[in-house]
Amino acid sequence: MxxxxxxxxxxxxxxxxxxVEIHTDAGITGLGETFRGAEAVETYIHSMAAPLLRGQNPLDIERLHKILLRGYLGFNGSGVETRAASAIDIALWDIFGKLTGQPVYQLLGGACHERMRTYNTCAGADYNAKAVQRRLVQAGAGKARGRYDDQVAFIESPAELAHSLIEEGFSAMKIWPFDAAATATDGQYVSAESMRQGLEVFEKxxxxxxxxIEVMCELHSMWNVTSALSIARELKQYRPFWAEDPVKMDSPGALADYRRGAGIPVCGSETLAAQGSxxxxxxxxxxDYVMLDLSWCGGLTEGRKIASLADAYQKPIAPHDCTGPVVxxxxxxxxxxxPNAIFQEVVRAFLATFYRDLVTELPVLEQGFLLRxxxxxxxxxxxxxxxxDPEAVIRRTELS
Incomplete structure (x- = not known):
């Protein structure tokens, strides 16, 4: 093939x-996906990655992964090259599964879980909708626009939101009430008023x-170590399940300093690429918890290595999704x-709205669990x- x-x-x-769709002479097409910088990744795929795939066997996944991810550029970051390699890798695994008639998890060694527990990331349907930045919501934003405008709800009506999630079977939720404060000071300090406003959400x-319900605190790498520690010490009383990306994830030493002083578990990071990071x-x-994004870290081939590495350190994993339905x-x-996966992130607002329009099937979410x-x-x-869609931008490079 x-x-x-x-x-x-x-x-x-x-x-x-x-x-990204990879076509083969066997009539099997594999589907992949990546997120952010879509136009730049598209250009790279057609100009640089496509020639490397010409005439290749799509089942040589590990070899092609090495060529695309471990090339001269991109192997130590989650930039254009890595995102392109990630999407292509996901598509190759899709081809492998279709050829063998097996779900991808079976090809990865088989299922370790009958179903996968989820948590709801409390974003609204238009979160991440802009080309550059995610939507930022501050106190006083007004009422939520419908049942699934969870990003407004966790600021304005956190108690009602928690009840709503429990009613749907969720046992965990993730929120980020300190982001507006970080934006105001560039993450250099947190005022007493901002601290109180952020903590009130958890208290309610x-x-x-x-x-x-478990409550995770997302900090989006927006704080310096000193300020992140100040938040952690106050937040601890509300028993957060984890603090996610409290500082920039480019310094293991700085994050280790934070972890020693925070007194709450640390999760990271969707922003890291490749197993070396x-x-x-x-x-x-x-x-304490390893989060990885398959569209940014190198795809399924690299993702399973990261999962295995985390398992060797006796750390659980929780794959990221706040991006697209294929990922x-x-x-x-x-x-x-x-075996060490404990959560799969979902955004119920995405599942209930635009994800439905993009793909033919979505994972089945049942009482807070995704079914096999x-x-x-x-x-x-x-x-x-x-x-x-009349505004769809479709590019095809023939490789035969």
Whole structure:
């Protein structure tokens, strides 16, 4: 079997997402996806990656992974080269599954879990909708716009939000009430008023539902170590499940300093790429939970190595998804095949809205758990309406 063409698709309505389809002479097409910098990744795929795939066997996944991810550029960051390699790698695994008639998790060694526990990242449907930055919500934003405007809800009505999630079967939620404060000071200090406002969100949730739901605190790498520690010491009383990306994740030593003083578990990081970055953090004892994004770290091939590395350090993993539905599918397969996976992130607002329009099938979410898929490959395809969109940008490079 040979790779005959590579095709990319992006939509102006979802400018962050790029879909990659790899075509073969066997009539099997694999689907991949990456996020942010979609136009730049598209250009790189057609100008640089496509010639490297010409005439290649799509089942030589590890070899092609090495060529694309460990080339001269991109191997030590999550930039354009790595994002392109990630999307292509996911598509190759999709081909492998379709050829063998097996779900991808089976090809990764088989399922370790009957189903995968999720937590809801409390974003709204338009979170990450802009090409450059995510939506920022501050106190006084007003009422939530509908049931799933969770980013406004966790600021304005956190108790009601927690009850809503519990009613749907979720046992964990993630919020980021300190982001506006970090934006105001560039993360250099946190005022007493901002500290109180951020902590009130956690307090209201605990008073409303007690310990019936776990609460993660996302800090988006926006703080310096001193300020992040100040937040952690006050936050500890509300028993957060973890503090995620409290500082920039480019210094394992700085994060280790934070972890020693914080007194709460540390999760990181969707921003890290390739196993070497995770190795350095694990060796520095800076992480309690390992989060990885398959569209940024090197795809499923690199993701399973990172999961195994975390397992060697006896650390659980929780794959990231706040990006696109294909990566959610790939992440679910990795989580199901990883003995140390404890969560798969989901955004219920995405699942209930635009994700439905982008792919033919979504993972089945049932009472806070994602069920094991049975279809071969990833289990989904691009929805026909995506390419039929008059503003779709479709590029195809023939490789035969």
């Amino acid at each position: 040979k790779i005959t063409a590579i095709e990319t698709t992006r939509l102006k309505s979802h400018p962050n997402i790029l879909w 949730i605990r008073l409303a539902v007690g310990d019936r 995770f190795r350095d953090h694990l060796a520095a004892h800076s992480l 959610l599918w790939a992440s679910l397969h990795l989580a199901l095949a990883s 898929p049975t279809a071969p490959g990833l289990g989904t395809e691009l929805a026909p309406a995506v390419k039929a």
